[in-house]
Amino acid sequence: MKVKVAKTAGFCFGVQRAVDKVYELIDSSEDPIYTLGPIIHNEEVVKDLENRGVHVTDEDSLEKLPPGSTVVIRSHGVGKAVYDKLDGLKLSYVDVTCPFVLKIHRIVERESAKGAHIVIIGDREHPEVVGIRGWCRGDCTVIKTSAEAEQFNPPAEKQVCVVSQTTFNYNKFKDLVEILGKKRYDNNVLNIFNVLNTICNATEERQKEAKSIAGEVDTMLVVGGRHSSNTQKLFEICKKECENTYYIQTPVDLDSEMFQCSSYVGITAGASTPKKIIEEVQEHVRIKF
Known part of the structure; x- marks a missing residue:
């Protein structure tokens, strides 16, 4: 055959970096280690880490973690409110958010602070998108399908900043951007779209x-x-x-x-x-x- x-x-760069860091913590720390959600979406890796004493937790359970615990923020990233909660609980954490995802966080934080409406092309329920939404200071819309793109009504007299989930299908991204592009002149008003292809290379x-x-x-x-x-x-x-x-x-x-x-x-x-x-x-x- x-x-x-x-x-x-x-493994991509971001995932390799995150997994390596957790194994490094296992070897260097005697404190309890928790990952905020599965470190990656692979059952075999998560199972191996569990066998080595690494537990999976979530945002709602942070208050229940034992003293001295270290929380690992996975490569998908989290919203600003999660960082604030970790700081408020005085929990030690290691941030292994993928640099490409961090770049999107900075973009949406900056552009939304300027008043732009953020459009995220991706899956609303995916942890990466949840994290990106958590950095928007104003309104944002998540679009995954052509139907959702067709239904999107650009807010009048407001700039629209379009970003993408790093793992989104590149061809679908182009198709959705094309649909959104036709809305530049909706209702005889010029809508300013700033489209940023943030899909990971x-x-x-x-x-x-x-x-x-x-x-x-x-x-x-x-x-x-x-x-x-x-x-x-x-x-x-x-x-x-x-x-x-x-x-x-x-x-x-x-x-x-x-x-x-x-x-x-x-x-x-x-x-x-x-x-x-x-x-x-x-x-x-x-x-x-």
């Missing part, structure tokens, strides 16, 4: 490579946690290019039916998928099928 693995598959490269590979192979495997937004988007992209595309978490999910009449298999993985799992999937495909 011929197998092609995407060069961009696996690594995300764009990963999506383009996945699309290219999926167009070449008979079977495409997308490896990642079920709750990983960027992995879900990779699956959507690959499925359009290769009908025989499967979303798996570990080699356990592989089935011989996936490879019927296949001689060429492509593999990509989300930004929260460890290299070890990608290698195990690759080896399993080559040996078993």
Whole structure:
């Protein structure tokens, strides 16, 4: 079986940095360690950290943490109110928010302070978007679909600043921006749109490579946690290019039916998928099928 693995598959810079920091804390601190939400959207990594004594908490439970606890703010980032709460409770925290996400926080904080209406292209429920919204000082709108973009009514005589979730589908972002662009002259009023493409470069490269590979192979495997937004988007992209595309978490999910009449298999993985799992999937495909 011929197998092609995407060069961009696996941990991105921000995720690698966050995971490395937690393991570093395990080795250097005897105090209780808590991550504010799962450190990444990968069940295998979270399970390993739990086995090493790292617990997952949430904003509502911060008051209940034992004295001396260290809280890790994950790469998705959090809103300003969470920092204020941590400071108010005098809890020690380590901030491993991805620098690309921090950049968006600064943008929306600055532009909303100037009076701009913030539009975030992304998934309203995703923790990264929740965190970005938490830095807006005024009104903001989250848009994920074409229908939502069509329904958006720019506030009169107000600048609109458009940013994106770092892991959003780049092609969808362009489509939504095009729809929003048509609203510049709604109601015969010039609406000023400041569009900033804040999708991470690594995300764009990963999506383009996945699309290219999926167009070449008979079977495409997308490896990642079920709750990983960027992995879900990779699956959507690959499925359009290769009908025989499967979303798996570990080699356990592989089935011989996936490879019927296949001689060429492509593999990509989300930004929260460890290299070890990608290698195990690759080896399993080559040996078993």
